[in-house]
């Protein structure tokens with residue numbers, strides 16, 4: 275569909291989103307992509323310790339639902355939700371500081387790369403135990419209900435995490451009490467080296483919702499507009515007290531489980547097929563057709579983002595680790611200081 | 618002053634804290650309509666409503682993990698685990714979430730959850746209704762672990778736990794629920810976390826214990842007193858972080874130590890207390906640090922003679938004290 279700039283505007287309305295929202299979604303997508311690729315490069319250059327869990331290819335699944343949330347709404351992430359932090363508005367320098375385990379990171383360097391958390395914007399620093407924040411996030415939603423607040427929780431997890439018992443306990447409880455939570459399953463077909471077909475005997479992970487008495491839906495997770503709109507409806511229902519929704523977003527991770535995984539267990543054709551469904555150019559094409567974006571505007575946006583990333587990384591490169599004795603802090607409230615060993 | 622049972626003291630603490638602070642709510646199995654299988658939450662549903670007294674499905678992972686989440690958004694959850702034996706499904710949430718929340722977030726998020734755990738043997742409960750299981754939690758920094766032995770402490774410690782900003786595993790002993798009664802003040806009071814109680818001063822030997830075993834030890838100490846043996850009896854009350862000062866001061870005075878716990882000997886609370894005394898008080902000791910514990914078997918066996926064979930009692934404790942004194 276070729277659209278003139280003028281005609282594009284009306285088309286934007288036709289798909290039910292404002293130009294501002296479309297551009298906002300695209301900006302978050304691009305920012306997430308560029309930052310994620312930068313972190314991968316930096317890890318391979320040995321600029322930070324540990325490993326790195328890239329979400330390249332899956333950005334629309336986190337950007338779409340998060341865009342437009344309120345500050346008070348909670349993000350309960352797992353390990354592949356860089357897009358949720360970026361979209362919620364966490365400053366890139368704070369995202370990078372956590373990857374670099376710097377003292378300026380709000381966790382002071384105690385957490386792990388990719389376990390992003392930022393309390394000022396309601397992002398819970400995750401534990402590594404998968405599905406952990408699905409359970410904790412459900413508790414946040416229970417808390418909102420008890421407090422009679424109309425905030426919502428977005429809980430993110432991979433399809434593999436839905437095999438855990440606690441995941442089921444949480445969704446079961448959310449169904450009973452119609453909690454204000456939206457469950458986002460990022461079905462990227464793999465959990466480390468194990469295919470989705472070895473996680474469950476059902477075709478769609480969204481079918482699991484039926485057992486708990488709320489809607490489940492499977493959608494193209496690489497179409498940011500679709501993800502945003504589907505999640506938006508679920509969020510509105512949750513806010514209105516109508517209960518949870520499970521949204522399964524079909525997607526694919528381009529790289530290994532983490533940067534130390536060569537991902538040689540999967541077929542090249544599968545990867546090639548999914549690369550053709552790259553969420554970033556897909557959104558770009560749509561926005562250009564709608565006249566919301568031009569090549570020039572895109573270049574300017576990318577430059578601006580890259581500069582922001584440069585500054586964030588520069589600050590982290592110059593930043594310091596916490597003193598090792600920081601290890602003694604944040605165990606208990608001040609009332610109970612930890613005993614210091616004298617060896 | 619009014620005489621109350623241990624379980625009445627717990628109910629009072631819950632009731633008063635719920636009245637004082639609307640952020641406090643309860644969740645657990647059979648706690649609302651039924652008032653709890655031991656009736657600790659009796660009457661609270663009528664008083665505070667279904668939103669603050671929640672009958673949960675049989676979901677120990679969620680009871681623990683959901684409480685963590687509610688705490689993150691500003692509430693003060695007091696979940697109940699019906700039997701300490703069934704706390705195992707909650708371990709993931711307790712160890713990975715509750716205990717580490719403050720640490721892994723650099724203090725951004727805290728986790729003021731008070732988990733009440735109904736525990737303990739000597740009730741003919743068999744393998745799966747007799748465990749105490751505090752030993753698993755005292756090896757996890759970030760948690761506070763309590764086990765009161767009297768109605769006064771049961772109430773005062775529970776109030777401190779609910780008002781504090783740290784996650785607490787609060788073990789309440791089933792055998793004590795209706796057996797132990799005492800007069801407690803009607804005015805509001807708390808008992809500080811982290812402080813042991815010297816129940817009886819003595820000069821010949823230090824006996825350290827907690828929970829039901831405090832009462833078994835008291836029986837032994839009273840009869841030893843009649844024989845002219847003076848034992849200093851310490852009730853730990855807080856098992857993590859435990860009161861090293863009070864115990865070490867007593868060891869300096871008596872130079873002899875007996876440690877008594879209900880659960881199996883290996884890697885129990887007294888393994889740590891004993892090791893710390895050996896490590897830091899070696900110069901003061903005149904006899905081996907000696908433990909009287911439950912047997913090193915997988916669980917408390919059911920048949921009453923076997924259950925009593927498993928558990929420490931006044932007789933076993935008396936024998937251990939005499940052996941150490943004769944060393």
Ligand SMILES: Cc1ncc(C[n+]2csc(CCOP(=O)(O)OP(=O)(O)O)c2C)c(N)n1
Nearest residue numbers: 354402403404432433434435462464465466
């Ligand atoms: C309870 C638990 N078991 C195992 C692991 C190790 N692990 C980390 S991520 C992962 C795969 C998760 O797959 P999925 O939920 O599909 O998320 P994805 O990595 O595909 O985004 C595994 C097995 C873990 N972190 N937690």
Ligand SMILES: [Mg+2]
Nearest residue numbers: 432433464465
């Ligand atoms: Mg997966």
